Amino acid sequence: MSASTSTVEVKGPDGIILQFVRASQPSAQQSTIDEIAVPKEVIKSRKSSIRLFCTTCSTILAKQQTCQRCKSTYYCSKDCQRKDWSNHKATCTPVERAAGISKLLSAIVANDKLMVNLALAAAIDLDLANDKRGLGSRIPFLICVNLGIEPSNIHDFAKLLFANPVDPKLEGMVQFNNLQSQIPGVPPYTALEERFVDMWKQARRRLPKDDLVGMMEVAYNVNPLQAINFPFPVPSGIFDILRQQETPFKYVSAFTGAIMERPLDVASCLQDMNIHIRSDKKNQLQLRTLMTEADKEIIRGVTDRTKNTNTFRFIREKINREDLYTDIRLVL
Secondary structure, eight states: OOOEEEEEEEEOGGGOEEEEEEEEOHHHHHHHHHHHSOOHHHHHHHHHHOOOBOTTTOOBOSSOEEOTTTSOOEESSHHHHHHHHHHHTTTOOOOSSTTTTHHHHHHHHTOHHHHHHHHHHHHHHHTGGGOOSOBTTTBOOEEEEEEEEEESSHHHHHHHHTTOOOOSSOEEEEEEEEEEEEOTTSTTSOOOOHHHHHHHHHHHHHSOTTSEEEEEEEEETTSTTSOEEEEEEEOTTHHHHHHTTSOOOEEEOTTTOOEEEOOSSHHHHHHHHHHHHHTOTTOTTSOEEEOOHHHHHHHHHTTOTTOOSHHHHHHHHHHHHOGGGHHHHHHO
């Protein structure tokens, strides 16, 4: 099947007109998504069954109360919210998105494919297959993930990047910008807060002995200081994938039709998740949403080299490592 292509002209630095070409195999992409994606009704059902922990006392919430300012912190009662305010106020920042990132994060947690990729990335980054320290069984590990909302159309991404006009109601999608692992308490990292240790212990008792369990910290790049933490399992089956010593990351080039392979590493795990989300034109995965002005400003700021916080650095790293951005890399 021949690829369909589309071209967009974008005004770049110094008024230079840049051309970006997108190639795709539309019917093949959607049929693949239909075959391997978790069905929308399953994701909705799982999202409704996800249980959150109180930020203050770590109680599993039957009915949650959310900080109405940042939409990212949960409490079992007004009393627990008041007790936590002295800690929470330093990072509590208003967000434009009505539910913050929490609804999108619930859709990620409800998605087997994405959670397997995250577990695979964690196992690779921590070398869990060869671990002798008892990570995930006797002591917790921490996986830090940075998420952003990016235009679902790569042409709109290029327009934002170079400060060209875009539709005010611009469709965005979740993208994984960065994943890093830590062993809390081992320098240079600080120990886990006691409430997170309690969460980890509860999950460790509840989950199968053969699975490893850590904690995951997910930050939305609009407000990276306000992260959501939860127990994160690495199922024993992940190590079967690692033992195969054959990459599961194989793609068909939209331009040439050739089979392309990516190595079995953290970068490939992230790219595979991002491609999977981008290919989901019907929003089966529940990971598409309108972009806020804050989301757009982050993309516009990527070309400003004076902006060197992780928010901008992680997107630059994503552009440099993922195949889709080849044309953009040439002019950045």
